[in-house]
Amino acid sequence: xxxxxxxxxxxxxxxxxxxxxxxxxxxxxxxxxxxxxxxxxxxxxxxxxxxxxxxxxxxxxxxxxxxxxxxxxxxxxxxxxxxxxxxxxxxxxxxxxxxxxxxxxxxxxxxxxxxxxxxxxxxxxxxxxxxxxxxxxxxxxxxxxxxxxxxxxxxxxxxxxxxxxxxxxxxxxxxxxxxxxxxxxxxxxxxxxxxxxxxxxxxxxxxxxxxxxxxxxxxxxxxxxxxxxxxxxxxxxxxxxxxxxxxxxxxxxxxxxxxxxxxxxxxxxxxxxxxxxxxxxxxxxxxxxxxxxxxxxxxxxxxxxxxxxxxxxxxxxxxxxxxxxxxxxxxxxxxxxxxxxxx
Amino acid sequence: xxxxxxxxxxxxxxxxxxxxxxxxxxxxxxxxxxxxxxxxxxxxxxxxxxxxxxxxxxxxxxxxxxxxxxxxxxxxxxxxxxxxxxxxxxxxxxxxxxxxxxxxxxxxxxxxxxxxxxxxxxxxxxxxxxxxxxxxxxxxxxxxxxxxxxxxxxxxxxxxxxxxxxxxxxxxxxxxxxxxxxxxxxxxxxxxxxxxxxxxxxxxxxxxxxxxxxxxxxxxxxxxxxxxxxxxxxxxxxxxxxxxxxxxxxxxxxxxxxxxxxxxxxxxxxxxxxxxxxxxxxxxxxxxxxxxxxxxxxxxxxxxxxxxxxxxxxxxxxxxxxxxxxxxxxxxxxxxxxxxxxxxxxxxxxxxxxxxxxxxxxxxxxxxxxxxxxxxxxxxxxxxxxxxxxxxxxxxxxxxxxxxxxxxxxxxxxxxxxxxxxxxxxxxxxxxxxxxxxxxxxxxxxxxxxxxx
Numbered sequence: 001x002x003x004x005x006x007x008x009x010x011x012x013x014x015x016x017x018x019x020x021x022x023x024x025x026x027x028x029x030x031x032x033x034x035x036x037x038x039x040x041x042x043x044x045x046x047x048x049x050x051x052x053x054x055x056x057x058x059x060x061x062x063x064x065x066x067x068x069x070x071x072x073x074x075x076x077x078x079x080x081x082x083x084x085x086x087x088x089x090x091x092x093x094x095x096x097x098x099x100x101x102x103x104x105x106x107x108x109x110x111x112x113x114x115x116x117x118x119x120x121x122x123x124x125x126x127x128x129x130x131x132x133x134x135x136x137x138x139x140x141x142x143x144x145x146x147x148x149x150x151x152x153x154x155x156x157x158x159x160x161x162x163x164x165x166x167x168x169x170x171x172x173x174x175x176x177x178x179x180x181x182x183x184x185x186x187x188x189x190x191x192x193x194x195x196x197x198x199x200x201x202x203x204x205x206x207x208x209x210x211x212x213x214x215x216x217x218x219x220x221x222x223x224x225x226x227x228x229x230x231x232x233x234x235x236x237x238x239x240x241x242x243x244x245x246x247x248x249x250x251x252x253x254x255x256x257x258x259x260x261x262x263x264x265x266x267x268x269x270x271x272x273x274x275x276x277x278x279x280x281x282x283x284x285x286x287x288x289x290x291x292x293x294x295x296x297x298x299x300x301x302x303x304x305x306x307x308x309x310x311x312x313x314x315x316x317x318x319x320x321x322x323x324x325x326x327x328x329x330x331x332x333x334x335x336x337x338x339x340x341x342x343x
Numbered sequence: 344x345x346x347x348x349x350x351x352x353x354x355x356x357x358x359x360x361x362x363x364x365x366x367x368x369x370x371x372x373x374x375x376x377x378x379x380x381x382x383x384x385x386x387x388x389x390x391x392x393x394x395x396x397x398x399x400x401x402x403x404x405x406x407x408x409x410x411x412x413x414x415x416x417x418x419x420x421x422x423x424x425x426x427x428x429x430x431x432x433x434x435x436x437x438x439x440x441x442x443x444x445x446x447x448x449x450x451x452x453x454x455x456x457x458x459x460x461x462x463x464x465x466x467x468x469x470x471x472x473x474x475x476x477x478x479x480x481x482x483x484x485x486x487x488x489x490x491x492x493x494x495x496x497x498x499x500x501x502x503x504x505x506x507x508x509x510x511x512x513x514x515x516x517x518x519x520x521x522x523x524x525x526x527x528x529x530x531x532x533x534x535x536x537x538x539x540x541x542x543x544x545x546x547x548x549x550x551x552x553x554x555x556x557x558x559x560x561x562x563x564x565x566x567x568x569x570x571x572x573x574x575x576x577x578x579x580x581x582x583x584x585x586x587x588x589x590x591x592x593x594x595x596x597x598x599x600x601x602x603x604x605x606x607x608x609x610x611x612x613x614x615x616x617x618x619x620x621x622x623x624x625x626x627x628x629x630x631x632x633x634x635x636x637x638x639x640x641x642x643x644x645x646x647x648x649x650x651x652x653x654x655x656x657x658x659x660x661x662x663x664x665x666x667x668x669x670x671x672x673x674x675x676x677x678x679x680x681x682x683x684x685x686x687x688x689x690x691x692x693x694x695x696x697x698x699x700x701x702x703x704x705x706x707x708x709x710x711x712x713x714x715x716x717x718x719x720x721x722x723x724x725x726x727x728x729x730x731x732x733x734x735x736x737x738x739x740x741x742x743x744x745x746x747x748x749x750x751x752x753x754x755x756x757x758x759x760x761x762x763x764x765x766x767x768x769x770x771x772x773x774x775x776x777x778x779x780x781x782x783x784x785x786x787x788x789x790x791x792x793x794x795x796x
Contacts, residue, residue, distance in 0.1 A: 005543050006702055006724075019753050019789075054725025054792045065753055065791050068726040070539040087536060088529075088760060095532035098507055101542045101565025121541050122563065197361040198406040208772060215767040219424075228765040231529045236757040236784075238740050320744065322736050322757055322784075334765065341406035341502065343420070 002150030554581020
């Protein structure tokens with residue numbers, strides 16, 4: 001099996017992604033006879049072998065989908081040995097380092113190999129990744145994973161502390177990526193590893209003090225176009241919102257009041273949301289709830305063209321919105337990029 | 344596990360790409376000014392009010408820095424650093440500094456004279472410092488900032504860079520963002536990554552952003568895998584793909600697919616490909632493709648432009664003699680040949696699409712994405728990513744709603760990314776004063792095997 005090239009059917013020893021629903025996925029390695037317990041019951045590996053990727057597979061209490069492991073799906077589901085880089089940052093790094101087939105990349109530290117998988121995907125078949133990790137077990141685990149995923153040809157894992165001993169590479173790399181606590185200790189050796197015709201470098205650091213020292217080091221060593229960025233992702237939940245129109249009169253208490261369905265009108269003003277349309281399980285086929293229980297007329301009002309943004313009745317204004325509730329990632333790390341030009 | 348490694352064998356084909364050659368598209372970068380030119384000998388260009396020829400660049404590495412002297416480019420070592428021209432004298436704050444034109448004793452004419460006499464950039468700056476009454480009173484930081492500004496203005500040094508997706512995206516985003524539908528670099532980065540665009544994948548792209556996305560995809564494919572460019576009109580408009588200077592092998596894998604052929608594709612199921620109605624083969628060589636002199640490297644599909652600038656002036660010859668008639672006849676047979684080629688490529692594209700094994704569908708266009716994605720999704724293999732870009736969240740949400748109704752996807756995500764840049768200097772570190780207000784919105788999802796109902 002290979003992350004390098006898509007193939008159609010699940011084979012033994014493949015790593016597959018089980019998709020159970022929104023925010024509910026697992027990566028498993030297929031082994032004949034094995035069983036994986038899910039919230040929908042037992043999933044027998046034998047039942048998956050031979051199926052087409054993308055198929056629905058039934059379990060006693062429900063179903064799930066078998067997805068092909070792209071590096072993105074792997075990043076979301078891999079076993080963490082360290083804090084990892086997520087796809088948002090990985091995308092920017094890949095783009096800013098000009099990764100493409102044939103590129104030679106040097107990386108340290110390998111960590112949980114989240115970024116490593118992405119890099120390899122982008123530079124194969126004629127590129128190569130030299131990745132360095134100072135923790136022995138993590139280096140071994142990474143090597144095993146690359147082998148499992150059919151990527152060994154494109155990567156060399158080295159167990160080494162590059163801050164102490166350097167990369168021991170010269171004039172080979174198109175790009176270098178550093179995710180180290182003390183990157184300036186490795187930058188001189190990184191410069192040497194870059195090709196004489198020039199290349200790109202990136203240092204990822206969570207703390208601004210590290211960034212300051214790294215930038216000073218880049219400048220001192222003759223790197224140019226030193227630039228520090230951060231990239232944050234904001235996800236949206238797509239829902240139909242119903243905002244009730246307020247009543248500017250008081251209801252006559254002797255008349256019987258129509259019962260208002262649902263609790264949404266009684267909730268806090270802040271929470272005037274209808275049933276959400278977010279996909280929260282694979283079983284949920286409801287697209288959206290536009291079933292509002294108006295208590296006066298439900299006729300759509302004849303509104304002028306400039307007023308069109310949703311549906312208006314006497315009681316409600318409803319529209320589709322992309323909502324960001326609660327929290328979002330506020331910081332992952334600073335990405336500092338620089339170019340080394342030829343002399 | 345390796346404990347040390349040997350350097351990779353460097354592929355000759357790849358090293359040859361790093362020196363500046365005649366005919367190349369090259370980016371000239373001077374500070375913030377970034378312009379793209381084609382390297383042609385004995386032809387002057389203008390950059391930042393200076394006129395010069397590009398001959399001096401040929402043969403040097405990309406990334407080299409040059410200075411202009413007497414209309415010619417000369418390679419120089421790296422430019423001097425601000426710190427090198429600062430003296431020991433500095434002030435503590437600006438309480439006594441007044442901003443007056445008379446602070447600088449050198450006039451504009453003086454400076455121009457120095458430049459004409461061939462004074463080096465560093466010398467000019469040093470003279471400006473000498474003749475400034477306020478310089479020594481500035482703080483060290485203010486001095487650095489001042490020198491940096493003067494360098495930008497008076498030192499005519501620039502770097503020659505090989506165009507790539509990153510630089511083209513940057514250039515267009517700064518200068519004409521509307522032409523690339525405001526796609527910011529981090530958004531484009533997400534598109535490529537979430538689309539799992541890599542060697543050996545077949546990618547269908549709807550692109551009306553000057554070819555930025557098609558170009559980016561071609562770059563990530565590295566010649567392995569096919570790209571289907573869906574576009575409005577008869578011919579695609581993608582100047583960025585031209586600027587990126589891909590080798591012919593890459594372009595041979597790029598198929599054009601006009602929107603007007605989509606319906607015939609849908610009705611094509613199982614039909615023979617021999618006779619495909621091609622009422623649009625009448626493509627007159629148009630200037631739609633930029634830089635008509637890049638006839639050598641054209642996408643096979645766009646290879647209808649055989650007339651260069653030179654020929655068109657000849658045809659203005661008033662003499663109605665045989666040569667002219669012969670030329671007209673030659674032009675017509677070229678048009679015929681192009682019609683046949685166009686038709687052949689189109690049916691090839693249809694045949695490939697009908698295999699329904701597209702590995703990635705990307706929509707990045709000014710059109711309503713919903714009909715595009717709901718129509719083209721059936722040609723995508725199961726368990727493959729799709730990415731829909733729009734400048735407008737509403738359009739992305741609409742596509743999301745329709746796709747959910749169809750039920751052929753899982754793992755939906757509607758998102759945007761924020762990008763913030765920082766100024767990193769000792770004791771002067773802070774986010775940049777201005778930042779991008781928006782880079783567009785994405786819908787990403789994964790296809791599944793459509794259940795037979």
